[in-house]
Amino acid sequence: MAGYFAIFLVLLTLASGLVWLLDALVLAPKRQQRLVLAQSSAGGDLPANVSEQLVKEPQLVETAKSIFPVIALITIFRSFIYEPFQIPSGSMMPTLLVGDFILVEKFSYDVKDPVWRKTLYSNNKPQRGDVAVFKYPEQPTVDYIKRVIGLPGDRVIYRNKQLFIEKACNGDNAASCGKLEMVALQLKNEGEFYQEQYAQRRYTEQLGTVAHDILQTPARREHTEFFFKQHGTAIDEFVVPDGHYFVLGDNRDNSRDGRFWGFVPEHNMVGKAVFIWMSFEFNEDPNSWLPGWIPTGVRFDRLGAIH
CATH class of the missing domain: 1.10.287 (Helix Hairpins)
Known part of the structure; x- marks a missing residue:
């Protein structure tokens, strides 16, 4: 749209x-x-x-x-420069909630024309930990938002709800590449959020210098049978091709992301989500007379930079 x-x-x-x-x-x-x-x-x-x-x-x-x-x-x-977006789903909870209105910085990555999306100016590349908006590879007319986890050449494993990354060897990280490292998690709380009737655990995940919160649902199993199948790798292992990126939703057990459809071509990148400029609460009671699309409040405490 x-x-x-x-x-x-x-x-x-x-x-x-x-x-x-x-x-x-x-x-x-x-x-x-x-x-x-x-x-x-x-x-x-x-x-x-x-x-x-x-x-x-x-x-x-x-x-x-x-x-x-x-x-x-x-x-x-x-x-x-900046494009506004509205968050329509909970796949990026707790970082982004349904009803958040965000600004996406278009010049963070390559600057493209708005019609044919041809690169007009080559700027920075997406970085690990960025919250990025991109054209959904399976339906390029749809915009998706996820977190960049794997860079070109990285080997990423998501096993038993734990993330492992083996960084690609290049000039920038020659000293730390070639070793599979577990991404650190620190439990913050449990029961603040729910997926259906199941309590979720909120962790702080450390991706290099980027610390951000994620949600896990211990009672939900990983549906590895639906994972993207890449030749020569295990079912829960992903080797990022050149010119592509691997992305995950912060709501790990409630996100259709790279685990299920593969990788995001660099050309599909739209920009980096940088700011929440408005956040509305909506009525979630199915028995209420108030339509669900009408805001019931403003979450002023959510306004600010996105991490």
Whole structure:
């Protein structure tokens, strides 16, 4: 949906801009010529209301000139700087909740045009621990948000709800690569969140220098039979191809992520989620007369940077 809206904004910007340009180069001079001819025919004494009518802009031109600057600024801001998104599911709990409205920094990674998504400027690469928005590989018109776990060349294992990473060997981490390391977890609490009737455990997970919270549901087994099958690896092992990334949801037992469909091509990356600018609570009681889409409160304590 976000992709279609981006195309709509670009088309509206182009259309209003072209109408403005056509008026400036063709229509406005013609209106001025009609005014000069009318003044000449009237001996230079033309009523003011008639003069105004002759040079008056058509309604379409007036509308285009009024909306073009605003639409152009919105298109530029949304396409290349920050884009707003709403969190529709609980797959990134507790980091992001349903009802959170976030800003995604578009220039964190490669800057792309909003229609064909061709790279206009190569910037930074996604980093381990980033909360990234990307085009879902199985349906590129849909935007997904997950956390970057594996970088190109990494070997990632998710076994018995524990994450292991063997970093790829390159110039940046030559000293620490080639060894499978368990990602540290520290239990914070249990029972703050539930998946169906099952209590979840909240851990702080340490991905290098990035500390963030995740949820696990001990009572739910891992559905390894549905995991993405990569040739030459174990069912719970993933070797990240060059130019791709491996992502997971922070709500580990309630997220359809890279474990089930594979890897995110670098081209699919949209940007890095950096800020929660609004967070609404919604009524979850199925017996309530209030529709579920109507906010019942604002979670001001959630506003701020995303980690």
